[in-house]
Amino acid sequence: MSDGDIPVRVKQMRHEADTVLSVTFETLNGAPLPKAEPGAHVDLILTDDLRRSYSLTAALDGTTAQCTVAVHRDPKSKGGSVYVHDTMRVGDKLRLSRPKNHFALDQSAGHSVLIAGGIGITPILAMVRRLTELGKPWHLHYAARKRSAAAFLPEIEACVAQSNGQGALTPHFDDEVSGALIDLARIFAGAGDTAHFYCCGPEPMLAAYEAAGRAVPKARVHAEYFSAKEEVAREGGFDVVLNRSGKVLHVDAGKTILDVLIANRVSVPFACTEGTCGTCETRVIEGRPDHRDTILTDEERAHGDTMMVCCSGSKSARLVLDL
Numbered sequence: 001m002s003d004g005d006i007p008v009r010v011k012q013m014r015h016e017a018d019t020v021l022s023v024t025f026e027t028l029n030g031a032p033l034p035k036a037e038p039g040a041h042v043d044l045i046l047t048d049d050l051r052r053s054y055s056l057t058a059a060l061d062g063t064t065a066q067c068t069v070a071v072h073r074d075p076k077s078k079g080g081s082v083y084v085h086d087t088m089r090v091g092d093k094l095r096l097s098r099p100k101n102h103f104a105l106d107q108s109a110g111h112s113v114l115i116a117g118g119i120g121i122t123p124i125l126a127m128v129r130r131l132t133e134l135g136k137p138w139h140l141h142y143a144a145r146k147r148s149a150a151a152f153l154p155e156i157e158a159c160v161a162q163s164n165g166q167g168a169l170t171p172h173f174d175d176e177v178s179g180a181l182i183d184l185a186r187i188f189a190g191a192g193d194t195a196h197f198y199c200c201g202p203e204p205m206l207a208a209y210e211a212a213g214r215a216v217p218k219a220r221v222h223a224e225y226f227s228a229k230e231e232v233a234r235e236g237g238f239d240v241v242l243n244r245s246g247k248v249l250h251v252d253a254g255k256t257i258l259d260v261l262i263a264n265r266v267s268v269p270f271a272c273t274e275g276t277c278g279t280c281e282t283r284v285i286e287g288r289p290d291h292r293d294t295i296l297t298d299e300e301r302a303h304g305d306t307m308m309v310c311c312s313g314s315k316s317a318r319l320v321l322d323l
Contacts, residue, residue, distance in 0.1 A: 005045060005095040006033065013090055016070060016151035017144075020119060021085055022057065024068040025096060035062040036099035038126035039198075039224070042069065043097035043271045043279055044080075046088075051270065052080030053277035055123040055200075055224075057152070059130055060099065067096075070151055072119035078273070097271075100278055102295045103224040105130060109196040113187060114140040115209060117201020118149070123224060124200055125152050132159045132167055139191075143172040143182055143201065184212035200224040225276050225294040232256055232274065233290045233313025241320040242266065243285050257309040257319075266323060268309060275311035282309050287319035 008025040016022045027033060036042075041055045054069035071084045105112070105127045112131055116124040121142060131138040144150040150173065160167045172182050182205075188197070197220060199209040206223050213221040236253035240260065249260050258280060261268050270280040275293030289307040300306065309321070 004098045006098065008094060008096050010088060010090050010092045011066060013088070018149045019073045020070055020151040022068050022070045023084060023088065024066055027065045028093070030065050032063050032065055033060050033067055034098050036060040037101055038105040038130045039103035039123045040099040040101040041123070041277065042067065042099050043277065045095040045097070046080065046083050050079050050083060051279070053271045053279065056099065056126055057122055058126050070119060070122045097279070102278055103200070103222060105198070106196050107134060107136070109194070110137070111192060111195040112136065112138040113191045113195050113197045114138060115182070115187070115197070115199040115201070116140065117143045117205040119151070120200035121151055124198065125156065127198060128156055128159050128167070132163050135164070135166060137166045139168040139170070141170045141172060141182055141187060143205070145173070146175045147173050184208055188212050188216060196220045196222065198222045202226060232311040233292050238314040238316065239318045241318060242323045243320050244323060256311065257313070261309065268323065270310050273310045275308045278308065280308050280310045281306055283322035285320040285322055288315040289319065290315045
């Protein structure tokens with residue numbers, strides 16, 4: 001158990017869409033949860049060997065003992081979403097990590113363009129809530145397979161009504177538009193020169209989003225991935241040196257660094273296993289990482305002093321890690 005983990009119980013579970021459950025947690029002793037800005041996520045420590053990251057549906061101001069996440073029951077689940085939907089119940093006790101944020105909202109922006117696909121609405125909802133509170137202009141483009149699959153739609157519509165004309169919602173449901181894709185190029189072209197853009201959704205949507213936004217300065221284009229943009233580095237054939245003990249571990253082809261660490265009982269926190277949550281970030285003392293995550297910036301990758309061991313590999317024959 002990490003020193004930062006927070007004991008909580010499940011206070012409420014509610015169906016928000018066809019395959020989406022929202023889960024509200026409360027601290028066991030009523031103590032407030034740490035602050036978290038829109039776009040933040042927490043890890044749910046579901047069992048000793050099952051830890052998964054989920055976005056918060058609202059910011060935390062440091063005074064509330066409750067927080068809420070939303071979980072889509074993924075047919076390709078590796079255990080997390082199936083556990084939440086099929087096993088978790090109101091009253092269950094578990095632990096949360098402290099909030100982390102790799103998808104922060106720039107609250108000083110003159111205009112925010114929000115694009116969500118499916119369960120990607122979760123961090124975007126937190127942004128909608130905050131922007132509405134601030135009276136800032138925002139426009140949400142929300143894509144889902146059908147209206148009944150769109151979680152939190154009534155609440156978003158309520159935010160539009162409360163925004164005094166500053167908020168707008170353009171829904172895009174596949175069964176109502178005959179499968180036509182969102183025109184991302186048009187969205188970028190029509191947003192103005194100072195708008196900030198945010199997108200969370202499945203990989204094909206995000207790939208199209210990044211392609212459409214290439215002409216916009218990177219500082220104004222923000223994205224959060226469900227899974228790594230590139231395949232996990234599995235080529236293998238390099239050594240990992242654990243600096244604290246001097247132990248040398250060989251990473252064979254077909255294995256990740258995390259696979260080898262776990263097999264050798266080296267304790268390292270992890271959750272998503274795909275380089276999207278940042279839980280396994282580890283300091284690199286020597287060597288050249290082969291970065292495959294979606295979190296580090298180009299500058300951080302170039303510096304090479306940190307990496308996500310769940311998905312990234314090595315471009316050098318030897319990596320020395322701060323473990």
